[in-house]
Amino acid sequence: MKHQILFLSKTIFQNHYNKVTPLSRFLSTQEAIERRSHLFTLEKKRQAENVGRIEKIEVKYKGVPNDCTLVMNKGISTPYDCARHLSEWHVDTSALALLDGTVYWDMHRPLTENCTLELQNFTVAEPQQVNKAFWRTCSLLLGACATVAFKDTVPVQLHSFPGPDIRSGSFIYDIDLPTLPDWKPTNQELYTLSAEFVKLVRQNLILERLEVGEELALEMFRDNEHKTKQIPSIARNNGKVTLYRAGHHVDISKGPMISNTAQVGRVTVTSVHKLIGSQDSDVKQLYRFQGVALPTNVVLNHFAYSILTERAKKLNPARSPISFATDKEDFEPESIAAKV
Amino acid sequence: MNQAEVSKLVSKLRIKVPAEPRKLRSPKGPEGRIDKLRKTVTGLIKYERIELNHNRGDEARQYAERLISEAIRYGDCHKPTMDVANYWLLEKELIHKLFKVLVPRFENCNTAYTRMLNAPRPLPSRVDDKVVLELRGNPYPSLVNRQSNNRLLIQNVLLDAAKYDYRQSKYAEMAEKIGQREEAQALEKKSKEPTKESSNESKTPEI
Amino acid sequence: MIPRFINVIRQIERNVIYSLFGQPPRELALAYVHNPPPTPAPRKFSIKDIIGDGYLMAVPKFRRTIERRLKRKYGTPEYNQKILLPKTNILVCKECGHHYESGRLCGNCYKKIESETKEIKAKIVEKLGSSPIDKEVIVLYEGENVPDQPQEFWKGKRIIEMKKERPQWFSKNLLQRSTQEPSDSKDVKPTDLA
CATH class of the missing domain: 3.90.1030.10 (Ribosomal protein L17)
Incomplete structure (x- = not known):
């Protein structure tokens, strides 16, 4: 297995994507995850080495405790590094960075030019974008915990997740379980899924971002047919696909994510609904996993939280990716939509 | 005492x-x-x-x-x-x-x-x-910052949406009940009319 | 005359006898002989040199109880805590980003407000002096116009004008008791009248 991966990585470095020999045996979910993560690491390392000579940029920090100018490395330093210059509180509580008052930037994404930096936490005056990033991260982590929770005999094919809609009351991931045509999760199974989620969250994983070429993305998601179909349309804009990694789980998503899974506080996986596809579509049915979560700094009594979980149990009205006969271009999952 | x-x-x-x-x-x-x-x-x-x-x-x-x-x-x-x-x-x-x-x-x-x-x-x-x-009420700058919670915080957004949802479902329920009651009333009226007609008919032969 | 004669005879006698019996003349006798003090024979070491008869030393009279020993070692939280405990009640102020103890005011914010308050107090005392105080005080800063309010609002109010810019964090809304917005009119300020 390792030998094959090394061979694979060598060929990638030599940019011979098309000539990669297919792996002789079918990969289990676990092995696929490891492989994806390994490829991610290699690509990240390659991109870091490509930066070359280190140039300096000026980052003007605006905010608490006092405005200051930081001199950081271009293409290497992240807003997280800027926060480390300020204080531990900044490091722990900032979830998102705001550049020049307009662009929302991930905390662990390298800065590329001189800019004005504001660190956003969950109690900022205008937290809409931070909340959206939070919801998006929770969807990603829901996919992660679903791949881990099932036994090896049950293959899990992640399909996609739509853009974050907080007012709907729950975050979603649409997952294809080909070997389970009729599955209704019992309460115990939902608790187990929530426990897996919490385990993942308590590992304090950083959400790393990487922009990757189309071929490499296709290579990474080779075992997942749904993603393989989505990648060409995602990469249509500029040939790049943005990937996020949390621990070993890699997924495709366009938008900024929060800085660390430790910022997720209370979380519950509330329900799983079955989505039936139309006659034309290739995918016959999807399972919509739903959950609700709150950031760590929020203190809410158990009754209010129970209201939220009860509401999240109802089927989320977000559009299903498979249940319409029109062509797929109408559907815009989180990964595809325009802005980078 | x-x-x-x-x-x-x-x-x-x-x-x-x-x-x-x-x-x-x-x-x-x-x-x-x-x-x-x-x-x-x-x-x-x-x-x-x-x-x-x-x-x-x-x-x-x-x-x-x-x-x-x-x-x-x-x-x-x-x-x-x-x-x-x-x-x-x-x-x-x-x-x-x-x-x-x-x-x-x-x-x-x-x-x-x-x-x-x-x-x-x-x-x-x-x-x-x-x-x-x-x-209280002194003219100096306040030491206590009493600001109401931001409506846009995630917990407030979720709770607002849940409250709205609940209200909507309750209105729908009430509307349904009223609809049912009206239907029942309409049915009653309909059932009363034929009996009135039959009573009128029965009366006339006596005269 | 006679003692002198006797002396001479003594001298002659001495000289003759000494030269006869082999003693050197007295003039050549030793005036002083240095005798070093006699060194005593080195004595053998014995404990008695140290102790001798004995000496008094302070000694505990009673056994220290375990309570006292622990008190000395670890102290008490109320009086003198010797164990280092982490302070878990330190929070970060949202306005200024400095640390403050939970349950108390933020030090940085308080310093700011305190200095502003002192200035206002000085102004009030200077302006109102020792006449009977029967009006409430409203503080206006540089460039602020008197808010457009109905007549009753001004009946019980005294205006203090501060010769500086309003600080960013001192909100004007605190002064408004009604729901009316402050006016944007360019009316003349009270001090500019008369």
Whole structure:
């Protein structure tokens, strides 16, 4: 297995994507995850080495405790590094960075030019974008915990997740379980899924971002047919696909994510609904996993939280990716939509 | 024996009044204690915000609240109240301030008239408790930031949406019930009409 | 005359006898002989040199109880705490980003407010002096116009004008008791009248 991966990585470095020999045996979910993560690491390392000579940029920090100018490395330093210059509180509580008052930037994404930096936490005056990033991260982590929770005999094919809609009351991931045509999760199974989620969250994983070429993305998601179909349309804009990694789980998503899974506080996986596809579509049915979560700094009594979980149990009205006969271009999952 | 109705003698203060008065050591003894407290209360009424130690601040607060509540209860012309104010307020223009400014300010007040906040410690290792005592409604910048919660915080958005959803479902339920009731009424009316017709028919042959 | 004669005879006698019996003349006799003090024979070491008869030393009279020993070692939280305990009640102020103890005011924010309050107090005392105080105080900063309010609002109010810019954090809304917005009118300020 390792030998094959090394061979694979060598060929990638030599940019011979098309000539990669297919792996002789079918990969289990676990092995696929490891492989994806390994490829991610290699690509990240390659991109870091490509930066070359280190140039300096000026980052003007605006905010608490006092405005200051930081001199950081271009293409290497992240807003997280800027926060480390300020204080531990900044490091722990900032979830998102705001550049020049307009662009929302991930905390662990390298800065590329001189800019004005504001660190956003969950109690900022205008937290809409931070909340959206939070919801998006929770969807990603829901996919992660679903791949881990099932036994090896049950293959899990992640399909996609739509853009974050907080007012709907729950975050979603649409997952294809080909070997389970009729599955209704019992309460115990939902608790187990929530426990897996919490385990993942308590590992304090950083959400790393990487922009990757189309071929490499296709290579990474080779075992997942749904993603393989989505990648060409995602990469249509500029040939790049943005990937996020949390621990070993890699997924495709366009938008900024929060800085660390430790910022997720209370979380519950509330329900799983079955989505039936139309006659034309290739995918016959999807399972919509739903959950609700709150950031760590929020203190809410158990009754209010129970209201939220009860509401999240109802089927989320977000559009299903498979249940319409029109062509797929109408559907815009989180990964595809325009802005980078 | 019959306990007197204390609330009819003295207005209830909206702060915690301990059972025993604090000793507050002074060379003149109990008289010195009262002297010191008089100065403190005068300072509070004059400057409307003072910083002092916790013990004396707490005692002075009780006396200040009692003074203001007596002034509100009995008003300007009551002689015993004027005597009390004269004794406690060492600068005589403050008596005017008490009756003309503070009484209208606190007349319709539901909460305590003073606010006591713990001030930051001058040195972290020392235990002396500094305290800021102020009258409510003073013109200085506020020490307490009372801002309502941001509607856009994630927990508020979720709860608002849940409340809206619940309301909508309840309206739908009510609308359904009304609809059902109307249907039932309509059916009743329909069923009554044929019986009326048949009764009319039965009547006519008799004639 | 006679003692002198006797002396001479003594001298002659001495000289003759000494030269006869082999003693050197007295003039050549030793005036002083240095005798070093006699060194005593080195004595053997014995404990008695140290102790001798004995000496008094302070000694505990009673056994220290375990309570006292622990008190000395670890102290008490109320009086003198010798164990280092982490302070878990330190929070970060949202306005200024400095640390403050929970349950107390933020030090940085309080310093700011305190200095502003002192200035206002000084102004009030300077302006109102020792006449009977029968009006409430409203504080206006540089460049602020008197808010457009109905006549009753101004009956019981005294205006203090501060000769500086309003600080960012001192909100004007605190002064408004009604729901009316402050006016944007360019009316003349009270001090500019008369």
